[in-house]
Amino acid sequence: MKYLFVLNDPPYGTERSYNGIRHARELLKNQEAGNEVHVFLIGDAAACAKSGQKVPQGYYNVESMLQMLVRHGAQIAVCGTCIDARGIADTDLVTGGVRGSMAMLAEWTGWADKVIVY
Structure with missing residues (x-):
């Protein structure tokens, strides 16, 4: 199955994006299921893709979690308008994360068998 996750909430303060990444x-x-995953970060979730996150010891790190998804074959895109509005440069994105657009989100929506929104 092909899954598209659309995350809307910031990396910390709520657990919606955290739970979406865990899902x-x-x-x-x-691996036998052959699942494919794309994650699109929009709105406040754009901050999830900021590299260099420093969190208290023992607290989850969304940057590390996203990089783990990439290592397992997921594609990560971040709304370009949203990162611009938050002062995040393309070069500040997590390894494997790319600048996305509404056109990309529309394309990914058509690609997916299931769209899951957090």
Whole structure:
């Protein structure tokens, strides 16, 4: 199955994006299922893709979690308008993250068998 996750919330303060990433990770764990995952970060979730996140010891790190998804074959895109509005440069994105657009989100929506929004 092909899954598109659309995340809207910031990386910290709520757990919606965190839980969306965890959900995506579980779908990628079962290699026999052949699942494919794309994650599109929009709105405040654009900050999830900022590299160099420093969190208290023992606290989850969304940057590391996204990079783990990439290592397992997920594609990560971040709304270009949203990162511009937040002062995040393309070069500040997590390894494997790319600048996205509404056109890309529309394309990915058509690609997906299921769209999951957090």
